[in-house]
Amino acid sequence: MATESPVQSAGSPRWRSLPARLLIAGTVAAVGAFSALMVMPDANAAASTLGAAAAQSGRYFGTAIAAGRLSNSTYSTIAAREFNMVTAENEMKPDATQPNRGQFNFSAGDQIYNWATQRGIPVRGHTLAWHAQQPGWMQSMRGSTLRQAMIDHINGVMAHYRGKLHSWDVVNEAFNEDGSRRQSNLQGTGNDWIEVAFRTARAADPSTKLCYNDYNIENWSYGKTQGVYNMIRDFKSRGVPIDCVGLQTHFTGGSSLPGNFQTTLSSFAALGVDVLLTEVDVTNASTSQYAGLTQACLNVPRCIGITVWGVRDSDSWRASENPLLFDGNGNKKAAYTSVLNALNAAGPTPSSPGPSSSATPGTGNRIVGAQSGRCVDVPSASQNNGTRVQLYDCNGQSNQAWTLTSSRQLTVYGTRCLDAAGSGNGSAVQIYSCNGQANQQWNVNSNGTITGVQSGRCLDVWGTGNGQQIQIYDCNGQANQRFSLN
Secondary structure, eight states: OOOOOEEETTTOSEEEEEOOOOOOOHHHHHHHHHHHTTOOTTTTTTOOOHHHHHHHTTTTTEEEEOGGGGTTTTHHHHHHHHOSSSEEESSSSSHHHHHTTTTTHHHHHHHHHHEEETTTTEEEEEEEESSSSHHHHTTTTTTHHHHHHHHHHHHHHHHTTTTOSSSEEEEOOOOOSSSOOOOOTTTTTTTTHHHHHHHHHHHHOOTTTTEEEEESOOOOTTTHHHHHHHHEEEEEEEHHOOOEEEEOOOEEEEOOTTHHHHHHHHHTTTOEEEEEEEEEEEGGGGGHHHHHHHHHTTTTEEEEEOOOOOOGGGGGGTTTGGSSBBTTTTOOHHHHHHHHHHHHHTTTTSOOSSTTTTTTSSSEEOETTTTTTOOOOOOOOOOOOOOOOEEEEOOOOOGGOOETTTTEEEEEETEEEEEEESTTTTTTTEEEEEOOOGGGGGOOOSSSSSEEEETOOEESSSSSTTTTTTTEEEEOGGGOOOOEOO
């Protein structure tokens, strides 16, 4: 295997190791086939930003953010306008969050988290356990001492962000190109170290998605892809908690979009995990490759989001290759348009309007949260206008019986409608006398989301316990935004 060499991201205070990106060539014809699948969207329905376009199908389109660049107005303006998911580029990695053993530092990570959440943008955590960017005190550790240090680090970082993040890349880049385990100091603690990391993470924060993340796992026939696939299959068969797999998708050549890329995505998804493209960048921002990878994700319902690794070319760790969607001056490139068109062409699929198969118009249904297993409930069986709805243990009573009408209202007690008190992120969801307005109309979607006709935002709940209040929020694919009507 080729050795790794450190490459500094332009303007970044920290290093990100540059793995040897083995080019697995796909055919030009396959790339063309991906492009041919795209249809130009109806101009009247098209969203004008990447995040908004992705949200139409219940997905996100995100970017990596560096705290040190947020003071640049061009950078921060593009980031806030275009993306509906954020990943910390370096600020949540082990060397940043625990520079000295037992002494955690979340200042840079919190800067990104606060910036994003103030703008209604959810955040992914990256990364908890990795052979690279370990703090100096950890690099020389071995055996049980290192194992305990890893556990303590996961617990410490996840306790700080408990309940706040969309997902975590729990383990990063643990496989060799041939599908065997990388011989890192973490691997030296025992072959079960990845399982231990995931079990520790689940106990530390039951509410966030737990992901395995790696590069060169885009080609289905490649040894590394199969190694990761077999690990996830084993984990799912034994109940090891894993919710998602991240394919970094660093494409570095004229034909590095594999012809079987969509097969890879669908094969991972078939294991029962979400699929994320986590660190996308493409040499010279090839329009066909960007369009192709986007379309492949759109074609797989459990491919829930795409993240590009940086905002402008000048922000990229591969700046000399101009691999992103905006040039150094912040101008949109041709690849940007190809991605936006693909996202818009997807329309509402898989979040198509209309009742799901389990929702029967005209009958009383429970609205059950996928994450919590609890019902959408009117507190104390109140019939007062403005009563905010909540999660509560399902009990079969009338204050949990919702009727989906042919006009897309969700009624309770026959005369009160599920009502959004506003259209922005965080707006309360309440009951109110039915009035036929758009803020009382809902699309019950096939992917489990319930979206407001007026806002386009999803029913959302931050927690899983009794009494957790319901709101609307930008759709992001998390389980706290999925419900079933039955």
